[in-house]
Amino acid sequence: MIEEAVLERELQFVGTVPDERIVIRTDDLWKTYMMGSEEVHALRGVSFDVQHGEYVAIMGPSGSGKSTLMNLIGCLDTPTSGQYWLNGKLVSEMDDDELARIRNKEIGFVFQTFNLLPRASALHNVELPLIYNGTPRTTRLEMAKVSLQKVGLSDRINHKPNELSGGQRQRVAIARALVNNPSIILADEPTGNLDSQTSQEIMGLFEVLHKQGHTIILVTHEHDIAAHAYRVLHILDGRINSDERLRAY
Amino acid sequence: MHTFFEAAKIAISSILAHKLRSFLTLLGVIIGVFVVISVATVIEGANVYIKEKIATLGSGVFRVQKASLTGFGDFQKFLDALRKNPDLTIDDLYALRAGVTLADQLGAQDGTAQDIRYGNISLESVGVQGVTPDMITLSNLEVAQGRYFIEFDNDNRRDVCFIGSDVAKGLFPSSDPIGQEIRVGRDKFSVIGVATELGTVLGFSQDNFVLLPMNTFLKEYGSRRSLTFVVRAKKGADVERVHDQVRVVLRTRHKLNYNQADDFSIASDEETEQLFGSITKVVAGVAFPVVGTSLLIGGIVIMNIMLATVTERTREIGIRKSLGATRRDILVQFLVESSMLSGFGGLIGMLMAITLMSGVSKIAPVPVAVPLWAPIIAISVSTLVGLFFGIYPANRAAGLDPIVALRAD
Numbered sequence: 001m002i003e004e005a006v007l008e009r010e011l012q013f014v015g016t017v018p019d020e021r022i023v024i025r026t027d028d029l030w031k032t033y034m035m036g037s038e039e040v041h042a043l044r045g046v047s048f049d050v051q052h053g054e055y056v057a058i059m060g061p062s063g064s065g066k067s068t069l070m071n072l073i074g075c076l077d078t079p080t081s082g083q084y085w086l087n088g089k090l091v092s093e094m095d096d097d098e099l100a101r102i103r104n105k106e107i108g109f110v111f112q113t114f115n116l117l118p119r120a121s122a123l124h125n126v127e128l129p130l131i132y133n134g135t136p137r138t139t140r141l142e143m144a145k146v147s148l149q150k151v152g153l154s155d156r157i158n159h160k161p162n163e164l165s166g167g168q169r170q171r172v173a174i175a176r177a178l179v180n181n182p183s184i185i186l187a188d189e190p191t192g193n194l195d196s197q198t199s200q201e202i203m204g205l206f207e208v209l210h211k212q213g214h215t216i217i218l219v220t221h222e223h224d225i226a227a228h229a230y231r232v233l234h235i236l237d238g239r240i241n242s243d244e245r246l247r248a249y
Numbered sequence: 250m251h252t253f254f255e256a257a258k259i260a261i262s263s264i265l266a267h268k269l270r271s272f273l274t275l276l277g278v279i280i281g282v283f284v285v286i287s288v289a290t291v292i293e294g295a296n297v298y299i300k301e302k303i304a305t306l307g308s309g310v311f312r313v314q315k316a317s318l319t320g321f322g323d324f325q326k327f328l329d330a331l332r333k334n335p336d337l338t339i340d341d342l343y344a345l346r347a348g349v350t351l352a353d354q355l356g357a358q359d360g361t362a363q364d365i366r367y368g369n370i371s372l373e374s375v376g377v378q379g380v381t382p383d384m385i386t387l388s389n390l391e392v393a394q395g396r397y398f399i400e401f402d403n404d405n406r407r408d409v410c411f412i413g414s415d416v417a418k419g420l421f422p423s424s425d426p427i428g429q430e431i432r433v434g435r436d437k438f439s440v441i442g443v444a445t446e447l448g449t450v451l452g453f454s455q456d457n458f459v460l461l462p463m464n465t466f467l468k469e470y471g472s473r474r475s476l477t478f479v480v481r482a483k484k485g486a487d488v489e490r491v492h493d494q495v496r497v498v499l500r501t502r503h504k505l506n507y508n509q510a511d512d513f514s515i516a517s518d519e520e521t522e523q524l525f526g527s528i529t530k531v532v533a534g535v536a537f538p539v540v541g542t543s544l545l546i547g548g549i550v551i552m553n554i555m556l557a558t559v560t561e562r563t564r565e566i567g568i569r570k571s572l573g574a575t576r577r578d579i580l581v582q583f584l585v586e587s588s589m590l591s592g593f594g595g596l597i598g599m600l601m602a603i604t605l606m607s608g609v610s611k612i613a614p615v616p617v618a619v620p621l622w623a624p625i626i627a628i629s630v631s632t633l634v635g636l637f638f639g640i641y642p643a644n645r646a647a648g649l650d651p652i653v654a655l656r657a658d
Contacts, residue, residue: 076571076651097575104573115568115655119262131255132573176572 018085023183023215024050024073029082029092031068031238042068044238045082050184050217055210057218057226060235067188069235070219074107074186075099087183104133108177108185112192114169116161116176122148123157126176133180147179148172151205167198174205184215191225203228252578256585263558264590274554275594277547278634281540282598282627288536289623290606292529294616298450299525309488310387311517313337313345313478313495318524334512335503336475339467342381345478348498351486356384357463357476363434365459367420375416376458377433379466387479395427395442402441403462410438414446415456433459436469452614488517544630547594548638555587555642566646567654576647583643584636591635592628599627 018025031043042065050056060066071077072084075091078099084092091102109115116125126144135143148157151171161169170190177185187206191199207228210216220226227246234241264271315337316330342357349355360378364371382398384390390397393414402409410433417426417440426440438461447455461469482491492515499513559566566579574582603619610617 071652074571076655097577100570100573100575100578103571109571111655115564115571117565117568119266128569129572131252132569132575132578 018049018088020088021051022049022085023052023054023087024048024217025083025085026072027083029069029072029079029084031065031072031077032080041238043072043079046235046238046240047082048233048240048243050215052183052215053210053213055206055216055218055228055230057220057229057232058235059220059223059226059232060241061221064235065238066219066221066235068238070186070188070217073184073217074109075102101133104129105180106183108174108180108182110170110173110177110185110187110190112189114161114166114173114193116169116172118161121158121160122153122164122172122175125161125172126179129176129180143179144175147175150178151175165198166194167201170194170198170202171205174202174209178209178214184217185209186217186219188219189221190218191220191222199225252574252581253585256582257589259582260586260589263586264593270554271590271593274550275547275590275597277543277545277550278591278594278631279547279598279601281543281547282595282631283602284536284543285540285630286599286602286619286623286627287606288532290602290617290619291615292532293620293623294610294618295525295529296522297618298616299522308518309482309484309486311480311482311488311492311515313480313499314514314516315475317514317516330512330514336473337478337499337513339463339472339476341499341502342476342478344502345480345495345498349480349491349494351483351491351494352480353483354383354387354479354481356381356387356479358384358479359463359466359474359476361470363459365416365420365434366432367429370420372416372419372457375433377461377466377470378458379461379463379470381463384479387481389447391445393443393445395440397442398460398462403464406464406468407462408436408438408465409441409462411442411444411460412440413444413456413458415454416459417443431459433461434469438465449614544634547591548634551587551591551635552638552641555583555639556645558586559583559642559646562646563649563654563657566649567651567657570649570651571655579649580643580647583646584639587639587642588632588635591638592632594635595627595631598631599624 025048027047029043029046030041033040033042044065046065046069058066058069068077072079072092073086075086075094076099078094079092082092083090086102086106089102089106091099094102103109116122117128120128123141123144126147127140130140130143145154145157148154151174153168153171153175156164156168156172159168161172164172174185174190177187185206190206191202194202203225206216206218210230216229218226218229226232230245230247232242232244232246234244315334316327318324318327339357342355345352346355358378358380360376362374363377364373365375365377366372380398382400382403385392385397394417395411397411398409401407410431412420412426412431420426420431421429426443428439430437430439438459444456444458449455467474480491480495482488495515496511500511503512505512569579569582606617606619609615
């Protein structure tokens with residue numbers, strides 16, 4: 001019975017499995033919440049592809065479904081219906097533990113509020129994803145140091161978050177996102193808590209990472225931040241309103 | 250394994266970050282373990298003491314007395330027996346020596362208290378005992394100087410004595426006691442030997458004695474007294490059968506009918522140990538419910554504080570989950586934290602108990618010995634308490650939705 005079901009599922013999708021250039025493919029993603037007895041559709045059929053090395057901004061006003069989409073892309077949540085392939089893997093059908101593994105390996109989060117552990121040093125914060133995939137200690141420390149070096153914080157590895165400026169904290173978070181060499185870097189309003197000067201520095205860093213070949217998904221509601229991306233997806237009322245290419249890669 | 254070390258590190262830093270809170274949380278566990286270890290230390294101390302100092306006869310050795318507390322266990326019965334039972338005499342000893350074929354050795358002793366004097370030094374109320382020469386091998390006495398009695402001393406009722414180390418030091422602070430004549434009661438006895446030091450039992454010195462040959466003792470202090478016989482069974486002989494032989498001899502001599510009870514008492518070290526064992530069982534029976542209750546309360550407090558910790562660190566849990574921590578990772582993290590917290594409490598309780606009890610043993614004659622199992626039990630039981638009461642909070646943490654957790658303040 002189970003094998004039949006699996007086979008049926010595979011037959012159904014055999015034509016839609018993306019080729020290896022495509023890092024993200026969503027196909028008719030729906031997310032429905034129950035508010036009391038009322039159904040609320042946060043996403044109403046979102047489909048798009050992102051290729052390796054793209055730098056995409058997802059824009060939309062609050063309530064547009066932008067955050068819901070980000071949670072789905074970040075494998076923090078599963079869709080009510082529809083398929084989501086990340087790096088060739090159908091993640092929309094995965095359970096909690098598999099999703100945790102995907103978050104660990106395939107996704108590097110950068111949050112608006114940095115989300116660093118306050119009592120841990122910069123080095124330990126960057127080390128965390130490696131701890132959860134069982135990387136041996138010496139390799140782990142080496143990788144974390146390299147990652148901090150990439151964001152220009154080699155001289156701050158033993159500082160705690162509260163000993164660092166906002167920009168430096170976000171750099172630590174970026175170093176943490178990079179450390180596992182993920183398929184995508186998923187940045188949720190990464191400059192929301194930073195002043196404009198620091199914001200420019202951070203966006204400059206993303207540009208460098210993009211040039212190095214990283215795939216970046218930037219979620220924001222600010223036009224001038226989204227303008228750093230090469231492609232902008234506008235979300236409105238749970239649907240993709242427009243898919244705009246700002247410049248060639 | 251990596252996550253386990255990570256969890257241990259987190260646990261230590263979180264315990265250290267809230268020292269006072271951790272301590273208060275752990276009071277129940279600390280008190281519980283403290284009581285267990287204190288009680289266990291005293292019980293073990295008593296056991297070691299009985300083995301080393303009181304029950305010194307060794308296996309296969311037993312006493313035959315007119316009445317003994319260990320044989321009856323009941324104080325009133327003991328007093329009745331002491332009043333009614335016939336005295337055990339030196340003739341009984343000879344009869345036993347002839348009749349108990351399974352005995353390797355059969356000695357007798359009895360004692361009184363006398364003032365003793367040498368020159369102008371006198372010691373009051375020193376234990377004076379008459380012993381048969383074979384008692385040296387039936388007791389834990391050893392000769393430090395000179396010699397013990399031989400049959401010749403006993404048969405000829407010689408006025409010689411063998412003294413304990415306290416007596417030797419007391420009467421002869423700077424001279425050699427051997428060959429000197431000391432006054433015991435009315436008469437003079439010459440010292441032929443000194444015993445090695447035995448130490449104290451429950452604060453009483455065991456070295457304050459003067460021994461006389463049995464027949465000398467009976468001549469001096471009268472033969473109307475009841476002796477204590479000490480019997481060692483032959484190697485390989487069933488001790489019960491030796492008891493039976495003793496019974497047959499004494500019952501025949503006392504002309505008892507088959508339906509009459511023994512009018513004497515046979516007591517071995519095993520029985521002495523059993524008597525103490527029954528006392529320690531009562532103590533343990535009182536202590537362990539107290540301990541159980543405090544560990545239960547301690548566990549509930551730990552559960553409570555862990556629930557608060559989970560709420561406090563919801564965001565941290567969200568961060569960890571977003572970085573790839575599985576439910577299991579988070580579960581392990583909080584289980585390790587609650588077990589380590591509780592185990593740490595057990596450690597504190599144990600150290601407090603050991604410190605206190607070793608302090609007490611220095612100022613009071615309470616025997617103290619830390620049983621080997623105590624630290625292991627203390628740490629493992631308290632760790633298990635933490636583990637058990639940590640399950641619910643840890644499950645809660647593990648089940649948190651990462652999206653909700655990340656948004657928490």
